[in-house]
Structures are given as C-alpha cells and as structure tokens.
Amino acid sequence: MSPKDKKLIMVGVVVCFIIAIMAPFIASSNPDGLEKSAEQLSTTEESGAYQAPFADYVIPVLGDGPFSGIVALAIGVLIALGLGYGVSAVLKNRNPPAN
C-alpha cells in the first residue's frame, strides 16, 4: 500500500471515529422516518426473529450510556473497514494492465 493510501485510510478512520464519538450526543432516539410512518400508518411490528448482539448500537455489557454507543460504532466502523478491504481485495482485477 502506498503512503498516500495509508493516509487515506487513516483520515477515513479518524473521520469515522469523530462521527462515532459525536453520534451518541447528536443522534436522535426518535423513531426514524420508516418506523414513524409505520407507527402512524400500520399495525405491523418488527418481528424480532433475529436478535443482534449489539442491537440499537449499544454494547450490552457497557450499559446504555454514550460510551457504550461510541464503542459499538467504533467496532462497526472497523468491521466495515476490514470487510470492505478484504472483499475488494478478493474481487479486484487480478491481472491489471501493466502501468
């Protein structure tokens, strides 16, 4: 990886972490547009067939506070980064034109 690409990843991760740190303070706990529409228009409920380990972006052992939310988002950012890197590395053009 070139130094420029390392810098891109560093800057990207820093920006994501800043969003993660701010999120618990600015993010709204109001229902989102879809849930709100559902409340107003329908009786359908979320089925809850699958229980995610960090549902609602909190880490259960860390409680419900902002710290828990920050850790949850930071973990998610790193998983998405790793998965994005791994999958693109596998999918990419294996025989690039020499340049």
Next chain:
Amino acid sequence: MHIPDGFIPLWQCAIYYVILAIALYFSLRWARTNLDEKRVPLMAVLAAGIFAIMSMNVPIPWGTSGHIVGGALVALIFLAPEAAVIVFTLVLIVQGLFFGDGGLTCLGANVLNMGIIGGCVGLYTFKALHRPIGKVPAIAVASWLSIFIAAEAVAVEMWLAGTFPLVLGLEFMGLYHAVIGVIEAILTVVVILALEKLRPDLLAWNRKNKTADLKAEGSEVTSK
C-alpha cells in the same frame, strides 16, 4: 430507512434476494475489470464511512429522525452503481448482523433501495444534469433525488407488502426524506470536493479522461 424483519412477507423478501443476486453478479463482473489495487483502500474507507453515516440518526421535525445514505456518493466516485451495490451489501450485512439495524430477511430490499436505486438515481441524474447546470449543482440535485427516490421505493415496497397504504406512505416517507436529502446533498458535495482537492486520482471521472492516452504515457499524476 432500513426495513426491519417482519415488515415484508417472506415470499416477497425472496424476490428482493433474487434482485440482489442479479445485481451482485453484474457488480462482481464490474469489479473484476474495473476495481484495481489502488481502489481497494478507497472501497474500505467508503464502507467504513457509509457505516458511520447510516448509523447516526439525525433529528428532523415531526418527532422523527433519519440518516443520510451515501449511495449517490459511492456511485459518483466510481461512476458506477456497481460499486454502491458492493459497498451497501457489505455495510447492510454488518448493520443487520451485529447491530440489528435492518432485517436480515430484508437485506435484498434494503440493498435495492439504498445501493441499487440510490446509486443509479444518483449517477444517472448527475450524468443528465452536469452539462446543463454544472458539476456541483448536479451533484447536489442527484444526491438529494437519490435518497428521496429510495425512500419512495421503500413506501412502494411497504405498500406491496401490505404494511402501508400507498399514498400516505409516499407522503410520509417523501416528506421525511426530502428534509434529510438536504443533508445528504451537502455531505455528497463536500466529500467529492474534498477528494477533488486532495486525491483527484481516486475520482473515476478524472481517470476516464486519461485512460484514452494511458498507453501513450503511463503517468496519471503529471496533469495536475
């Protein structure tokens, strides 16, 4: 606008999974010819960034909230909706699997709305408008429209699923996301202008001009 489990009957979920499979087939083919080594870190950063922005619900009026999506952003950076399909499939799997945001049974529908529709509306609106109204206004309109149309697609799917009445669903989803679309447009313009300034080589439209004479001269950086 992540559709949770239970909002769409399973047989309809299956149809959306078929659409996802077809989209992934074309996207993987796109990646094999167009995704080179240099763009792997970019894909990784975009996946992380899209995860971050989609996980944060900003408050909007009427006691509700919403998040920006970024489908137009990914499609515009690569000039390919296929890139958005790959990024959104990955991010929505992470959000559904670990954070319970968006149902896993609705993964196909969620990728359809945010990745496929978001990416295609964003890219093709930009392509239609960038000459008549200029690049930056075109990016803004394209990204606003991408989230608005994606939200209306959710309303149509909710109607097909028997969850929402059609007209009211279109009104509510459209209203909420017309507001969020303003933030979406600002973000998309800011990120693309920042890339244009700091890493113009990562934007596909800067590369396109050069591929024609790529064989003649191997340098991508000199023309800055």
